[in-house]
Amino acid sequence: MAIYIQSISQISIQEPLCDNWFENPIYHSQRYVPSIEPNYKQYINPMSSRRMGKILKRAVTTSLNVLHERKDNEIDAIITATGLGCIENTEKFLYSMLENNETLLTPTYFIQSTHNTISSQIALELKCNNYNSTYVHRGISFESALFDAFLQFKLNKITNALVGAHDEMTKDIFTLYDKIGYWKKGDICVETLRKSETLGSFSGEVAVSSFLSNEKNEDSICSLAGMNILHKPTKEKLEETLKRLLEENNLTLSDIDAVLVGHSGDKENDEVYSKTKENLFNDIPFVWYKHLFGESFSMSGLGFYVGATCLKKNIIPKHLVFDSPKEILNPKHILIYNHFQNSEHSFILLSKC
Amino acid sequence: MNDILVTAMGILTGLGLGKDETLQSLINQNSAIGELKHLNTIHSSLPVSEVRLSDKDMLSLLNYNPQNPLTRTTLLGMLALREALEQAKIDKDTPKRIAFISGTTVGGMEKNEEFYLEFFQNNSKDEYISLHDCAASTQDIADYFGGFDFITTISTACSSAANAIILGANLIKAGYVDIAVVGGTECLSKFHLNGFNTLMILDKEACKPFDKNRQGLNLGEGAAYIVLERMESAKERGVEPICKLSGYANTCDAFHQTASSPDGQGAFLSMKRALEDSGLSAEDIDYINAHGTGTDNNDSSEASAIKRVFGENPPYVSSTKSFTGHTTSAAGSVESVISILALKNNFIPANLNFQTPMEDVDLVPAQRTIQLPNIKHIMTNSFGFGGNDSSCIFSKII
Numbered sequence: 001m002a003i004y005i006q007s008i009s010q011i012s013i014q015e016p017l018c019d020n021w022f023e024n025p026i027y028h029s030q031r032y033v034p035s036i037e038p039n040y041k042q043y044i045n046p047m048s049s050r051r052m053g054k055i056l057k058r059a060v061t062t063s064l065n066v067l068h069e070r071k072d073n074e075i076d077a078i079i080t081a082t083g084l085g086c087i088e089n090t091e092k093f094l095y096s097m098l099e100n101n102e103t104l105l106t107p108t109y110f111i112q113s114t115h116n117t118i119s120s121q122i123a124l125e126l127k128c129n130n131y132n133s134t135y136v137h138r139g140i141s142f143e144s145a146l147f148d149a150f151l152q153f154k155l156n157k158i159t160n161a162l163v164g165a166h167d168e169m170t171k172d173i174f175t176l177y178d179k180i181g182y183w184k185k186g187d188i189c190v191e192t193l194r195k196s197e198t199l200g201s202f203s204g205e206v207a208v209s210s211f212l213s214n215e216k217n218e219d220s221i222c223s224l225a226g227m228n229i230l231h232k233p234t235k236e237k238l239e240e241t242l243k244r245l246l247e248e249n250n251l252t253l254s255d256i257d258a259v260l261v262g263h264s265g266d267k268e269n270d271e272v273y274s275k276t277k278e279n280l281f282n283d284i285p286f287v288w289y290k291h292l293f294g295e296s297f298s299m300s301g302l303g304f305y306v307g308a309t310c311l312k313k314n315i316i317p318k319h320l321v322f323d324s325p326k327e328i329l330n331p332k333h334i335l336i337y338n339h340f341q342n343s344e345h346s347f348i349l350l351s352k353c
Numbered sequence: 354m355n356d357i358l359v360t361a362m363g364i365l366t367g368l369g370l371g372k373d374e375t376l377q378s379l380i381n382q383n384s385a386i387g388e389l390k391h392l393n394t395i396h397s398s399l400p401v402s403e404v405r406l407s408d409k410d411m412l413s414l415l416n417y418n419p420q421n422p423l424t425r426t427t428l429l430g431m432l433a434l435r436e437a438l439e440q441a442k443i444d445k446d447t448p449k450r451i452a453f454i455s456g457t458t459v460g461g462m463e464k465n466e467e468f469y470l471e472f473f474q475n476n477s478k479d480e481y482i483s484l485h486d487c488a489a490s491t492q493d494i495a496d497y498f499g500g501f502d503f504i505t506t507i508s509t510a511c512s513s514a515a516n517a518i519i520l521g522a523n524l525i526k527a528g529y530v531d532i533a534v535v536g537g538t539e540c541l542s543k544f545h546l547n548g549f550n551t552l553m554i555l556d557k558e559a560c561k562p563f564d565k566n567r568q569g570l571n572l573g574e575g576a577a578y579i580v581l582e583r584m585e586s587a588k589e590r591g592v593e594p595i596c597k598l599s600g601y602a603n604t605c606d607a608f609h610q611t612a613s614s615p616d617g618q619g620a621f622l623s624m625k626r627a628l629e630d631s632g633l634s635a636e637d638i639d640y641i642n643a644h645g646t647g648t649d650n651n652d653s654s655e656a657s658a659i660k661r662v663f664g665e666n667p668p669y670v671s672s673t674k675s676f677t678g679h680t681t682s683a684a685g686s687v688e689s690v691i692s693i694l695a696l697k698n699n700f701i702p703a704n705l706n707f708q709t710p711m712e713d714v715d716l717v718p719a720q721r722t723i724q725l726p727n728i729k730h731i732m733t734n735s736f737g738f739g740g741n742d743s744s745c746i747f748s749k750i751i
Contacts, residue, residue, distance in 0.1 A: 078605070084486060085508070094462075097547050098470060102395045110548035111611050111738075114458055115487065115508040120739025123607040129622055132605035132741055133516050136487040137506040144505040151523040176472055176482050228529070231453075231495065231504045297486075343492070344504070 003153050004213050004220040004353060006160075007066040008305050011035050011058045011207040012293050017065055019309055025292050025319055028202065029187045032174050033294055035205040052112075052121070053088050055168040058207035059118045060125050063162060066211040067126070076158035077131035078122050079148050081141035081165040083297020085115030085134075088170050118166050131158065139262075139340025141165065142301040143229050143348065150227055153214055164209040165301025174203055182295070184265065193265030193291045194322070201264035204294020208301040210308075216353055222311035225249045225333075225349040233345055235279055242280060242335075245347055256284050257331035258316055260307045262300060262338045264290040272342045286322040287334070300338045300346075307334045307350045357522045358594040359579050359747065360587050361443075363436030364690045365429055366575030366677045367402035370414075371436055376694050379702045380722055384676045386559045386571050391425075392463075392541045399555055402573035402678030403541060404429060417497070421480055424461040425574075427490040429683075430538030431497055433576035437534065438498060441580040442592055445500030449531040449586060452503040453495050454521050455578075456513025456537030458682040460487040463542035490538060503530060508682070510737030511644075512603075513537050514577070515685030518745055519601050521581050531586045536578030536686030545681070546572055552611065560647030560679075562672035563656060563718045565709040570646040573678025577686035579693070596693055599730065599748040600631025606740025612650050617658030619742035620644075624662045624732065627744035633730055635663045638746070640701050640725075642692040642733040643718070645672020646679050655734065656714040671719045675705035685735035685743065692733045693747050700724050 013028060014021035016038040035058065040049055043061040052060070059080070067075070084090075093109040111117075116134040123132050131152070135144035142165040149161040177183065184192070184200040193201065212224065226245045230237060246252060259281050261273045277286065289306040293299060310316045316328035336348040364371065367385025368378040378385065385402040392403065406414070411428040415435070438444070443451065461484035468478040483489060491506040503524070507516045514537025521533030549555050549572060556569040587594050604626060606619025613620070628635060641663075644655055652672075659667050673691050680687045695702055704718035729749050736742045 093548065094466060094469060094544060097543065098466065102543060102547050105547055105551045107548070107551035110551055113548070114510050114738055116510050116737065116739045116741055117610060120605065120610060120741065123605040123740065124610070127607055129604055129607050129618060131603045132509070133603060134508050135505060136508040137491065137504070138486065138488040140505065148520060151527045151529070154527045155523060179472070179476065179479050180482050229503055229505070231501050
């Protein structure tokens, strides 16, 4: 069973709903960067828009953007990844509860505060009664959501799926995560992120939706050839899993054109990638994306988008190549390797179709 | 040989710690719904089903002195999981690929709401900051036991644990793991209690699922996990299977963020598709453990959906939320364990507090514990906010 990425769309701290960042990336220097908002009018009517928080607007927009006119139960599965869900509404309800000592509360923010509000809102917009789920496991949220779809494709339970990753960054969350070392202490630049001499990265926001199908057509961007997720793997286990993934696709390591990694400028995070490179990948070039998109729990969803975009455009531009200042022409296979705090590790293999 | 089997289970709710206490309470019709003891809220007059153990009690039962603080959600999960792993003879050295999938929604909110304002004033509570997200409990539980090869967290509100069961079964079927330990955990929090309270769906007395005069739900807390594997794996490890997971489905009502559609389209589809998945017909089901929250909206909608799937004479129906309260994210696995206990011990658990049939839909639940000679198949429903509806079918191994 082959799985194809038919369409993929993003709203992030790069120009939204387009691939302009591919030729002309925006380099940010602040450590807290909000997403660039598109004009939502084309996707959501202003009445509904008013009732939606940022994260919902972005999720609905990227979803509609990749689905074109597909609606009414044509989608077999809607699966969403989100580290913190509708955190802005959660905070509003929490403040209201704490400030008024559990009195004078209204349900508005509570109703739209759960993590599954996003997937449900997409289902409401599409009037889709089919499979619907939400994964909330920190830096491996996106891989979990994608894996759910992947397994269902393998088991012939679905023929297509809308898989997304969505996280918003509020001032509170930024401040709290700053206290526990998630962000760098001053301004950032690509070179400081590349060198990873200190802890922390910079904060971005994520909205990415992808439409996957088991049918290949002229729209197919690339194939999702295989994947796996591991919890605290040993070096051997990681190697064995990669070997099996390649074998299943009749590939060897030398067929992999690039390994797309979550190098973020955080010393501890990045050391894990360097070590795995020594152990597993030798000379295969590393490609990164967090220097353009920042860090967030479901950021690897944007990594998936970056990998797919490179295969679509037949080139990995110089600004994405981590270790040698050279573009990579005609890539055929990109391996996405992600880890979260050296606890969860994942491989996603994208291949040209 | 390809069946997905349940080989162990663990549970902790207001009914007690473990399968035995739970079974006794169900048979004796002792509900856990009562007064709040641990949660510090102004709404302490609202009846709930609270786990009687304090956090300290739970740490002592676990014989655990952690370096970092843990949430109540995590502690509930640890105790329930310990029972399941012991029965399944799984420890950190079990040479199998094992997944741990946990459902939760409000995660570490119970600590977060206590220290939130202080987080911004000083650094004394900073070790709690990383506990507020949903994955914190899963991660801490997995670290405590060790030995898992894959872990993740699902949050689909009140169907979270049911969806963990579904993912676990798919992981085994697709050959990515040998064993899946699946379920959910959720403690009571002020956030939760106040949220449901603003929706005006909390009954001020013990809930009366499917009763004409029902006034809403009672919140509960708890955790439950079940262990899934194939016969080959169970035999190899010398573990006795309890029953099989014969079918399941996940659908979306796609009607409203918090309300169910009047005809229960999502619920209808999840029950119908779970039957299709199992290859069973509606007549084969002996008992439906309903979602049955006790809210006006859910019970009418679910009853309509049951009628649409099962016809005018549906099997026995009851909502055991009249015993455990609504354990929200854990409900899917809590009620799966209860259903499996009923299957194994051949009884229909009571739907307590029922007096008057509903006017809009003719559905009368089982009002007391009924012994039934040979229960073969049971269905359990878990529906959540956002219309996330899931149904699972468990069957005796013949």
